[in-house]
Amino acid sequence: MGNCVSLLKRKKEPNKAITLAIIGLDNAGKTTLCSVFTGETPDPDIAPTVGFRNVKFSHSNFDVTLFDVGGGKSIRPIWKTYFGEVFGIMYVLDSSSRANLLEAREVLRDALEHPQISGKPILVLANKVDKDDHLEEVDIVHGLKLEETANANNCPSHLVMVSALVGVGTKMDKELQDGLQWLLEKIRGSLSELEPRVASDIRAATERRDKEREERKARVQRQREEREKEEERERRRLGTEKEKEDSEDDDIVDGNPFKALDMDTLKQKEQRLKEEKRRKQERMRELDLEDGRFRRSKDDSSLGYASGVRRSLDDYQLESRAGGREESSGNNYAALNLFGRGANSRASALPPLEPLGSRVVEGAEKKKPKKKKKLTDYHLDDRDEEGEFGHAEKRDAIGRLGLNVHDLDSLNRDHDVHDLTPRVTKPKKNNKVVRAGRIDEHEEEDDPYRDLGVDGRSRYKNLASLRQNNYEDVLPAKRGNKDMGRLNNNDRFPRDLERENSLYRNSLKKISPPNMTRFEEDEEDDKDEGIEEDSDNGSDDAVDKYRRSRNVNGVNRNRKSRDQDVYSSRDRKLRGQSRDSDDEEERDDYLSHSILKDTMRFPTSPTDDEVPVDFRKEMERLRNRKVNDYRSKHNGIDSDNYSSSRQNAQRGMRRYDDDEEDKLGNARNRNARNVRSPMEDEEDFNSVRHSGQSETRRKKKKNLLRSNKLAPSDDDENEPPSSHRFSSPRMVQEHGSRNTSDADTPTRHGRNVRTTHIHRQDSDFGMKWGLAEELPTVDSNYNVTRMRHPNFDDSDGGDVVF
Numbered sequence: 001m002g003n004c005v006s007l008l009k010r011k012k013e014p015n016k017a018i019t020l021a022i023i024g025l026d027n028a029g030k031t032t033l034c035s036v037f038t039g040e041t042p043d044p045d046i047a048p049t050v051g052f053r054n055v056k057f058s059h060s061n062f063d064v065t066l067f068d069v070g071g072g073k074s075i076r077p078i079w080k081t082y083f084g085e086v087f088g089i090m091y092v093l094d095s096s097s098r099a100n101l102l103e104a105r106e107v108l109r110d111a112l113e114h115p116q117i118s119g120k121p122i123l124v125l126a127n128k129v130d131k132d133d134h135l136e137e138v139d140i141v142h143g144l145k146l147e148e149t150a151n152a153n154n155c156p157s158h159l160v161m162v163s164a165l166v167g168v169g170t171k172m173d174k175e176l177q178d179g180l181q182w183l184l185e186k187i188r189g190s191l192s193e194l195e196p197r198v199a200s201d202i203r204a205a206t207e208r209r210d211k212e213r214e215e216r217k218a219r220v221q222r223q224r225e226e227r228e229k230e231e232e233r234e235r236r237r238l239g240t241e242k243e244k245e246d247s248e249d250d251d252i253v254d255g256n257p258f259k260a261l262d263m264d265t266l267k268q269k270e271q272r273l274k275e276e277k278r279r280k281q282e283r284m285r286e287l288d289l290e291d292g293r294f295r296r297s298k299d300d301s302s303l304g305y306a307s308g309v310r311r312s313l314d315d316y317q318l319e320s321r322a323g324g325r326e327e328s329s330g331n332n333y334a335a336l337n338l339f340g341r342g343a344n345s346r347a348s349a350l351p352p353l354e355p356l357g358s359r360v361v362e363g364a365e366k367k368k369p370k371k372k373k374k375l376t377d378y379h380l381d382d383r384d385e386e387g388e389f390g391h392a393e394k395r396d397a398i399g400r401l402g403l404n405v406h407d408l409d410s411l412n413r414d415h416d417v418h419d420l421t422p423r424v425t426k427p428k429k430n431n432k433v434v435r436a437g438r439i440d441e442h443e444e445e446d447d448p449y450r451d452l453g454v455d456g457r458s459r460y461k462n463l464a465s466l467r468q469n470n471y472e473d474v475l476p477a478k479r480g481n482k483d484m485g486r487l488n489n490n491d492r493f494p495r496d497l498e499r500e501n502s503l504y505r506n507s508l509k510k511i512s513p514p515n516m517t518r519f520e521e522d523e524e525d526d527k528d529e530g531i532e533e534d535s536d537n538g539s540d541d542a543v544d545k546y547r548r549s550r551n552v553n554g555v556n557r558n559r560k561s562r563d564q565d566v567y568s569s570r571d572r573k574l575r576g577q578s579r580d581s582d583d584e585e586e587r588d589d590y591l592s593h594s595i596l597k598d599t600m601r602f603p604t605s606p607t608d609d610e611v612p613v614d615f616r617k618e619m620e621r622l623r624n625r626k627v628n629d630y631r632s633k634h635n636g637i638d639s640d641n642y643s644s645s646r647q648n649a650q651r652g653m654r655r656y657d658d659d660e661e662d663k664l665g666n667a668r669n670r671n672a673r674n675v676r677s678p679m680e681d682e683e684d685f686n687s688v689r690h691s692g693q694s695e696t697r698r699k700k701k702k703n704l705l706r707s708n709k710l711a712p713s714d715d716d717e718n719e720p721p722s723s724h725r726f727s728s729p730r731m732v733q734e735h736g737s738r739n740t741s742d743a744d745t746p747t748r749h750g751r752n753v754r755t756t757h758i759h760r761q762d763s764d765f766g767m768k769w770g771l772a773e774e775l776p777t778v779d780s781n782y783n784v785t786r787m788r789h790p791n792f793d794d795s796d797g798g799d800v801v802f
């Protein structure tokens with residue numbers, strides 16, 4: 001009955017306003033719990049609290065203001081600012097985080113030990129108990145040393161295991177509700193003590209804050225006065241008036257910020273400011289002049305102010321003593337009274353100001369820094385025509401290109417200069433400047449690389465461009481381009497420009513196709529392809545046409561496009577070269593050209609003394625490989641086939657023994673001795689071509705190739721007809737009957753093996769097993785290769801021998 005009366009009594013009383021603080025480590029769930037108390041649904045993507053915020057809610061006849069502070073390390077120190085105002089504390093702990101328990105203990109201890117907290121009730125909220133791995137109550141009490149700390153600081157404490165995610169407002173977690181109730185009751189129970197304590201703490205805090213504010217104000221006032229004094233001194237020195245207080249508030253008339261502005265007043269104000277400024281400047285000039293005169297009268301008249309200020313401090317001290325000047329104690333700069341009579345001690349303490357003095361030095365002209373001339377195409381070309389370079393350009397060229405004096409001499413002599421010009425300026429249309437890789441009338445008149453053909457020319461210019469860019473700018477764009485990649489190797493690429501270029505010129509002369517027909521052919525191509533001549537450009541010579549239509553610029557063209565230019569499939573067709581043709585001659589022609597093409601990718605100059613060793617070796621290796629590949633491929637034995645034969649034997653697909661290896665080896669050697677590859681033929685052909693007979697090149701070359709292939713060598717009468725050497729495996733099969741017989745053939749092992757005529761349709765297994773490509777040349781006398789399919793039923797005819 002008594003309880004009911006007290007409840008009814010309480011209901012009639014107005015709510016008590018109290019303040020609480022919710023503290024704890026970051027990420028404990030403080031802000032989420034605040035939402036729960038206020039009845040808001042917590043934001044799942046809640047951000048960490050930076051600083052402080054407060055929330056309000058009512059519970060059990062209390063209007064609670066809850067201070068939610070950030071739990072981050074850097075924010076914790078501000079907690080204590082609020083401790084004096086609070087009646088009690090909620091301490092939140094993430095019960096699922098064991099790692100933070102120690103830190104949480106320390107933070108709790110620090111809080112309870114604070115004089116404005118000790119004795120106040122503490123509610124510990126072990127949050128996030130909805131998580132599986134949360135700590136047990138005992139562990140938390142033990143881990144936090146809650147009882148010891150609370151008892152030590154006379155703080156009534158209570159711990160509840162809660163989850164902020166259960167519900168909000170009246171539907172909040174029951175434990176949480178109980179905990180809140182406990183705290184509020186505790187506060188209610190000690191309200192008589194707490195209220196005066198909090199009130200006094202708040203008063204003390206307010207007094208402290210007021211005191212601090214006063215101190216700050218006084219400090220600011222002192223600083224302002226100092227500044228004003230300084231400004232006054234400066235004004236007196238310059239003889240200017242004190243400006244009217246020009247605060248932003250001036251424009252606010254009668255405290256009304258929205259009142260219309262008086263334009264006349266504003267104009268007057270502006271005028272006044274201008275006048276002030278002008279007077280100030282005049283005064284400054286006068287002072288400068290005075291000072292300048294003073295300096296000159298003391299020194300040599302030729303010595304300007306600028307040099308005067310550089311004199312030693314001792315001079316000035318002496319001077320000031322002689323002139324009865326005041327000498328500031330201990331400050332040498334004070335002796336440098338640069339501002340004449342009116343100068344005050346502060347100003348004279350300043351270091352000398354050179355720019356002021358420099359104005360009064362008669363005849364002292366400021367030298368404008370000369371603009372550094374850029375090394376452009378134009379400059380270089382100009383000088384080149386005169387046959388000389390300026391020193392600056394030479395130095396520039398040395399710096400840029402890493403050239404030596406010898407190189408520079410060569411620049412003067414040769415047309416190399418065109419290729420070495422840095423591409424700084426953008427050439428105008430139809431101008432005469434020659435840029436790297438470009439061809440125009442100017443160059444065409446005396447083009448030393450004309451013989452190289454378009455491809456050779458651009459290749460040469462690529463080289464020059466590489467040099468000019470120190471191999472770096474161009475190369476990335478050429479990635480994948482074998483020859484450019486090789487040039488990047490500095491070891492193989494001597495720095496000597498002359499040597500390098502002659503090397504390339506030689507190699508290009510040797511391998512480039514005859515240039516006389518290039519433009520004509522391309523003109524025809526262009527017609528066929530519908531490329532029209534550019535009517536804007538007046539020049540109609542073949543070189544220009546070619547350049548315009550193909551955009552031939554040595555720097556920009558990549559290998560693919562170059563190869564396509566010279567060896568396009570269209571060209572090959574026109575020349576009667578085709579990989580797929582049934583015509584043997586066409587195929588040969590194709591092959592020889594593909595070798596030639598590859599050779600072009602690895603340009604070499606065979607003049608031994610000129611070529612660096614590594615480079616030469618590499619080229620020789622390449623050439624030999626090509627020749628050997630060709631020989632072996634077209635003479636029935638190649639290393640691939642040989643090794644695969646060995647592999648087949650090991651797999652049980654064919655019989656294999658050392659004797660056979662001997663035979664194969666012998667055959668290979670013999671064939672290698674006697675067969676000339678198209679590569680060698682091409683070399684011969686080139687020598688013919690360069691002797692001026694290029695118009696009949698195709699005919700001659702074919703004859704040359706054919707004669708070589710068809711003529712068996714003298715020292716080997718058993719050489720099979722050379723046509724076989726150039727036959728595809730398919731053709732070998734088709735003509736197999738010429739070299740095999742149906743009769744038994746004795747082997748060295750004394751076993752008779754029946755040879756079989758293999759028709760095309762019979763050779764399925766060979767094709768299927770990928771062996772068709774490996775079929776060797778058939779020779780009934782000594783070159784017998786045996787292949788046997790493991791599943792092949794030989795009951796009808798024994799082994800199959802090719």
Ligand SMILES: Nc1nc2c(ncn2[C@@H]2O[C@H](COP(=O)(O)OP(=O)(O)OP(=O)(O)O)[C@@H](O)[C@H]2O)c(=O)[nH]1
Binds near residue numbers: 026030032128163
């Ligand atoms: N599982 C679970 N997650 C909770 C619970 N309470 C809060 N969280 C989550 O814990 C994270 C941190 O919550 P906050 O309320 O921002 O933590 P805080 O203590 O305010 O952190 P600071 O502001 O940085 O000090 C949030 O992702 C909440 O969703 C809970 O009871 N259970």
Ligand SMILES: [Mg+2]
Binds near residue numbers: 031032047048068
């Ligand atoms: Mg927070």
